[in-house]
Amino acid sequence: MRRKIEQLEARISQMEYEKTVAISGDVPGKKVSSELNAKVVSTSQEKEQNKGLAPEDRSVLDFFRGTTINMTLDGYYGYNFNRPVGGINLLRAYDVTSNSFSLNQAAIVIEQSPNVEAGRRFGMRLDLQYGQATETVQGNAGNEPRPQVYRNVWQAYGTYVAPIGKGVTVDFGKFAGALGYETNYTKDNFNYSRAYFFNYLPFYHFGFRASYPVSDKLTAMYWLVNGANQSEDFNGFKSQALLLTYKPTKRVTVQANYYAGQEQRDRNPALNPTFASFPTQPGLSTDLIRPVLRGRFHVLDAYATFNITDKLTLALEGDYVINRIQTNSAPARVTGGAAYLRYQFQPKFALGGRFEYLSDRGGLFSGSTQALKENTVTADYKLAEGFLLRGEWRRDFSNQLFFLTNRPGLLKKEQNTATLGLVWWFGRKEGSW
Template sequence: MRSAICVFIVLNTLFTGVQSRAQESSVAKDREVEELRQTVRDLAARVAALEEQLHKQTTVAVPALSTTLNDGTPTVASSSSLSAVKESEVSKGVAAPAESSNPAVAKSSSAAPAESQVAAVVPAQLPGGATLNYYFDGYYGYDFNHPTGRVQYLRAYDVLSNAFSINQAGLVLAMDPNVEEGRRYGVRLDLQFGQATETLQGNPANEPRPEIYRNIFQAYGTYVFPVGKGLTVDVGKWSSSMGIEGNYTKDQMNYTRSFFFNYLPFYHMGVRANYKLNDKVAVNYWLVNGTQQSEPTNSFKDELFGLALQPKKNVSWTINYYLGQDHPDVTQNPQGCGTAPIQPGLCLQPITPAPDGKQHIFDTYATWNVTPKLTLAGEGDYVISRLWKNAAPGQSSAPSHVIGGAAYARYQWTPKMALAGRTEYLSDRGGLFSGTTQALKEFTGTYEYKVADGLLTRLEYRRDWTNRPFFLTNKPGVLSQNQDTLTVGLVWWYGGKQGAW
């Protein structure tokens, strides 16, 4: 009996302990459930706040992010754009999600908001297929001659030594024709500011009113006529295609420009036509006011006849002949025009007799993409210019000549790094280019590093030399036969236009 009582006491004690522990466990579980419910309520409140902020954000952002199809139908921003806005809000601290363990995912998550925000603030695409494009080109140059006034002779853009300078800042609006989509017209507008404007645009020596066109580098309309394979006609002001080099540094092999870029025409105003005979041959014809003449200084209209050849896919060859007469037949009237209702700058008087000599430019250049990494190019030019067609009393009809050429090479070492070189010879007989008869030569070596898409830097050494003292030094009145410079250039661009500008 005593043993039975002992067993009962032990079992009762064990049962009571288990029951009490079960009760304690139940209380703990109830507490955890309540905490979880509170957490869910807090999260729901945060989600509601996020949705409200997202709604406010997309109300503003969606129109900026929306695009238009080629047929003019508007489309709403994609869900990826909206998610980018949401990620942007999250990154500001509304809610901090755990970081992805995948670097690629993390990179794309951070890049998407940045790109969408830039596109919303700085648009690159416009309705109808037009693009907006932005450009900045700056440099620091150093001339080892330490020239007086820090002036570097015969340079197109890098004209100053020991100075941080803006080569150019620009805005380009472009809409190319697209016959396949039913749009035969196009338009191009390039606005330009900085040293390039001073270099490229006209001056009173060859334009009556250069100031009113000063910042318009290009402005022309295009129409493709349904003739054969398509006759493309441009009307307006455009950058000259004589010479292999162009205005935008990002599309050139070197940072500085050649002597021939600085000498040959920069722009023309008039009408031009291009017709592609086949996949290998296209012909060009221009009828323009003159060289560097938005407004003409005489009644003669200059002409260009050109061929664009592509004998192979990796070879292109351009041949141009230009006939011009750029000597003015009027000049500003120093006494004014009295009270006559004349536009400012157009109070003119005739020059009698007016020079009637012609200018002939023979220009050719070719590019050969030897391999995907190696590109070679060459240019040859012959220019002859006369002040008078025939010898006038007391005048000479002897011509002045510019003869020479340039050779180029570029090697794309890595996707980010490239090396380029240029060598050039220009015989300036009569001083058409430099103002004095001399034989000019130059060599340029360029190292390029592409920081990112739309951002590149160039480090460049250049040596100019000639057969007579010509370049400035730090001693007044003392000239040097050579000019050595070191230049660091920075080029930034952004926009919807692909390829060369």
């Protein structure tokens, strides 16, 4: 019976084909036969290739199907109208030089995310970064016992989705911080330069983090890490954080974060590279600091994003930071906030603005007590998908004489900069990196 049905289907297909030819006036000839034969041959070859594909080759293809390899290149030219000594823009995270063609960052991001539906509960991510940005986020022995060991590793962590409830996602390794609204890669921000709070709040952490979707609108995350900007711990104290992400509607996202740690080191850095003082790796220090500095570091951070329309986005950020050297020491505080605005006039053109205030009582951020403000306006022009031209005007100002000028020892209360940035990115990873 099944064979007869197949014969009938074939006969009907032939009749429909002959009817189409009669209506169009075309007479089937050699060209049609050749095309049909080519399709048959092509299909047969594909089947033969699939049959002959070794399991090892199939696993390689599956790997690349689930893995994204992404690259970005970010450079700029900036001019500081103070003409500062050394061509240095103070308080800038990435656009640190004036009157110089500069490489902000060149990075490669390799990621394979878990795919529970496909039966793979684990994944991994590796970000390698080079350029001036590297010196900011992985700069010196002030925050790292051995910064050169990890200098170009921006992120490196493995992921496992534990089959608990809706799935607990656990990461281990070095990962970017989530305190503050802005992120590492320029293409994912409204402005070319970064805010004071991006420059001050922790850039990265090393340890564990776990997240769980409490509901469709609320996600909770917990961290247990070495500390702020510490790939290797320098005091033996483990810092913790609790982060909550709430999405009441598809156009509003709110994040509230609390971080607590002990960020004073208990041993002096060792000169590195040099000869090891013990049969171990260079740079590991046994020069203890006494008395032990046990003061705590606390951060309250919150920000919200409002996609008011498809073209207009508003974001607000507020921060409160307090630090003590000893438990009974006078506290130093950083408080303030920022507002971010972006309007997409056309698919290729957008304007972004940032308005920020930071009170630095005790010099935690800038090294001296002062009130800082900055206003930034940025124009985006997307020359092509993955190629962005960004022009920016920024004004920093303080209530104290702080910013460099062209005369050593002569300071000003403000600095103004104009910057032109070029950003390229490639790869299949969607959204923010």
